[in-house]
Structure formats: C-alpha cells, structure tokens
Amino acid sequence: MAPPSVLMVGTGEYTTGFVGGGASGSDKKVGVVGLTLFDLRRRGKVGKLSMVGVSGRKFPAIKQHLQKNISEVYNGLDVSFESFPDDDKTDPDAYKTAIDALEPGSAITIFTPDTTHYPIALYAIQRKIHVLITKPATKLLSDHLHLLEEARKHGVFVFIEHHKRFDPAYSDARAKARTLGDFNYFYSYMSQPKSQLETFKAWAGKDSDISYYLNSHHVDICESMVPDFTPVKVTASAAKGTAVDLGCVPETEDTITLLVEWRKKTDPSKIATGVYTASWTAPQKAGVHSNQYFHWMGSKGEIRINQAKRGYDLTDDDQGQLIWLNPFYMRYAPDEEGNFSGQTGYGYISFEKFIDAVTALNEGRVTLDQLDARGLPTLKNTIATTAILHAGRVSLDEKRSVEIVSQDGKWELK
Numbered sequence: 163m164a165p166p167s168v169l170m171v172g173t174g175e176y177t178t179g180f181v182g183g184g185a186s187g188s189d190k191k192v193g194v195v196g197l198t199l200f201d202l203r204r205r206g207k208v209g210k211l212s213m214v215g216v217s218g219r220k221f222p223a224i225k226q227h228l229q230k231n232i233s234e235v236y237n238g239l240d241v242s243f244e245s246f247p248d249d250d251k252t253d254p255d256a257y258k259t260a261i262d263a264l265e266p267g268s269a270i271t272i273f274t275p276d277t278t279h280y281p282i283a284l285y286a287i288q289r290k291i292h293v294l295i296t297k298p299a300t301k302l303l304s305d306h307l308h309l310l311e312e313a314r315k316h317g318v319f320v321f322i323e324h325h326k327r328f329d330p331a332y333s334d335a336r337a338k339a340r341t342l343g344d345f346n347y348f349y350s351y352m353s354q355p356k357s358q359l360e361t362f363k364a365w366a367g368k369d370s371d372i373s374y375y376l377n378s379h380h381v382d383i384c385e386s387m388v389p390d391f392t393p394v395k396v397t398a399s400a401a402k403g404t405a406v407d408l409g410c411v412p413e414t415e416d417t418i419t420l421l422v423e424w425r426k427k428t429d430p431s432k433i434a435t436g437v438y439t440a441s442w443t444a445p446q447k448a449g450v451h452s453n454q455y456f457h458w459m460g461s462k463g464e465i466r467i468n469q470a471k472r473g474y475d476l477t478d479d480d481q482g483q484l485i486w487l488n489p490f491y492m493r494y495a496p497d498e499e500g501n502f503s504g505q506t507g508y509g510y511i512s513f514e515k516f517i518d519a520v521t522a523l524n525e526g527r528v529t530l531d532q533l534d535a536r537g538l539p540t541l542k543n544t545i546a547t548t549a550i551l552h553a554g555r556v557s558l559d560e561k562r563s564v565e566i567v568s569q570d571g572k573w574e575l576k
Contacts, residue, residue, distance in 0.1 A: 168271065177271075203240065283309055293313075303575060330508065332467065335387070353452070380456055381422075385544070396563065418441075423436075
C-alpha cells in the first residue's frame with residue numbers, strides 16, 4: 163500500500179518557521195511540521211505533501227524560505243508541496259478544498275488557532291481522513307467528545323500532538339511513577355518569552371489563552387502518569403497587566419494557574435492535588451525559549467524534572483547572552499552526509515508515531531482500540547486534559563470553581 167498523503171493545515175511558525183515575513187525569532191526558525199514531513203517523505207513514510215493557509219499570497223515567500231533554510235542546508239532535501247489557495251487568493255475556507263483533494267486514508271496536521279481545531283478536524287474526519295491536532299485538541303469538552311464519536315463512526319485515527327510524552331525524561335518518569343504508590347501532588351511550570359505575544363498577536367487573549375497553549379503540556383503529562391485518578395474540580399487564577407501593556411487585548415492574561423483536585427477512581431477517599439502554571443510573559447533573554455519543569459509526588463516516592471537546561475549552553479556575541487539549547491526536541495544539525503539528522507528528537511518522533519499508526523491502520527494491522535491501549539495521546543486518552551483546560555477557562559470567566567463529572571464514559575462540567 164502506498165504511504166499516506168499528508169496535508170499541512172496552517173503555514174505559521176510551527177509548520178514552516180516563517181513568521182512576519184521571515185524566519186521566526188524562536189527556536190523553530192525552520193519550523194517542525196514541514197521539515198519533519200519532508201524528511202519522512204525522503205524516508206518513504208509519507209507520499210504527496212500539500213499545505214493550506216488562509217492567504218495564498220504568503221506561499222512564494224514561504225517556498226523561498228524553505229528552499230534557502232531547509233533544502234540548501236540538508237543536502238537538497240525536497241521541500242516541494244501543493245499549496246492552497248492560489249498565490250493570488252485569500253480564502254478562510256481553503257482547508258475544505260485542500261481536504262477534498264485528498265483520498266480517504268490520507269492524513270492532515272492542524273497547526274492553527276485553537277478555535278479552528280474543531281471545525282477543521284470534523285471536516286476531515288467526516289471524509290475519512292486521519293488527523294493530527296496540535297494541543298489543545300479543542301477548547302470545549304463537548305467538541306472533544308463529538309470528535310471522538312465521529313472518529314469512531316468513520317474509522318479514522320485522531321492524535322493530539324502532545325510531544326512532551328515522547329521526551330525521554332518525561333516518558334521514563336511516567337513509567338517510574340507507576341511504581342511510586344498513589345498520586346498525591348503534582349506541580350508544573352512552563353513559560354515562554356514575551357516575544358511570543360508578537361508571534362501570536364492575531365489570537366492571543368482573543369481566541370485562546372496561555373493555559374490552553376502551555377498548561378496543556380503538563381496537564382496531559384500528569385493525566386498520562388495517573389490513569390487510576392480522575393479530575394473532579396478546577397479553580398483557576400490569573401495574573402494580568404504585562405500583555406496588555408504590550409498591546410494585547412484587555413482580557414489577555416499573562417500567567418494562568420490551575421488548581422485541580424483529583425480522586426482515585428476505585429477509592430474516592432484518596433485525593434490528590436495538581437497545580438499547573440503557564441506564562442507567556444517571561445523575560446526576553448531568559449536563556450531558554452521554554453522554561454519547563456515539574457514535581458510529582460506519590461505515596462512511596464517523588465520525581466523532579468527540570469527540562470529547561472539540558473546541560474548544553476552556548477555563548478554568542480551576536481545574541482549577547484548565554485543560551486541553554488535543547489537538541490533533544492528538534493536537532494537541526496545535518497549528519498555527516500549532509501542530510502537532516504533529527505529523527506531522534508521527540509518533536510520528530512511525535513509525528514513519526516502518528517504516521518506509523520495511520521499506515522498500520524490503513525493496512526489493517528492495528529485497530530483504533532489497540533492504538534488507544536498503547537497509551538498514545540489519542541482523543542480517548544486526552545479527555546481529562548481538555549476537561550481541565552475548559553474548566554479552567556470557565557473558572558476564570560465566571561470567577562468560581564468548576565466541577566468535572568465523569569461517569570460511564572460521559573463527561574461534563576458543572
């Protein structure tokens with residue numbers, strides 16, 4: 163069977179590394195999605211590639227950017243793709259035309275503002291197209307549950323790109339946590355510099371918030387570490403002022419903290435506390451693009467991980483600061499033959515696992531139930547994460563604690 167064709171929905175930083183007319187100022191100067199899929203095509207794991215955005219007028223510059231910064235750097239790596247809409251057009255619904263051009267069993271990646279995840283994914287699912295969605299899956303719990311229902315109905319695989327699950331330290335910690343008794347306490351912090359507010363100015367504070375964008379990582383990690391516990395209540399708090407001073411809309415929060423009560427499914431008398439904090443107003447020259455760490459405690463032991471500093475730093479006169487690098491996520495240096503050699507990065511692995519699952523499903527070698535059982539970040543395995551993030555938003559908006567009720571596979575917020 164031929165490898166699946168893949169459509170990339172969204173043309174921004176994460177897909178191409180192209181932001182505001184040039185290469186991103188973040189650690190994703192050549193993107194993640196496009197580079198990974200170009201390399202997977204070189205390796206024969208994917209077939210035809212396409213890309214869709216709202217404005218076709220960006221594509222000539224994007225193609226030049228990819229040619230210069232990927233093809234000419236990685237031994238002539240093929241960066242060709244079919245683009246939607248045409249270069250002289252703007253079309254917010256171009257994703258429909260691009261999806262309609264795919265054969266059933268193909269796949270799409272969705273890296274677009276959070277509010278668009280649900281309609282784009284639903285359109286693809288109903289046409290028997292497999293879907294990878296950047297986190298968060300959806301903003302609303304009801305939308306998440308509907309996508310799950312439709313995915314099962316149409317027999318397609320939907321994967322949420324929670325790449326931190328494949329960070330070797332986090333993955334190892336998840337396994338060890340199973341041996342450390344009952345879940346008792348989890349605290350996490352993740353931040354990015356204020357420059358990200360410029361990158362995300364089109365939607366920051368309007369369509370979504372920093373909790374959906376960054377807390378989603380550690381809420382998912384915690385959910386995956388404690389399958390015998392379920393969240394029952396969320397209380398959110400936020401700091402404000404800095405983002406607004408930088409020109410964001412008045413409702414934009416700088417830092418959001420979620421306080422979550424968890425209970426053991428088989429013994430509700432056992433209660434755990436989760437505290438998840440995310441910020442996009444960290445200092446511009448913090449030395450790392452993403453601060454990221456957590457502390458997990460169980461009844462028999464505890465785990466601490468700080469993934470901001472990987473023991474690898476660089477001093478550059480042009481940067482004017484000390485920088486801590488993370489090649490374990492995406493390794494951009496070419497190999498000895500000049501090819502891209504970042505296949506071991508957990509950012510790359512996340513996409514490869516999705517493509518391998520799609521191929522196995524298309525060939526009848528695996529079922530959706532079996533993929534869920536593997537513990538991958540599927541729609542079924544990330545319901546609690548969406549419930550917590552949605553409850554956090556309601557808590558902030560309505561200034562109250564929000565209950566999460568789950569019974570017999572049904573979930574709702576109260």
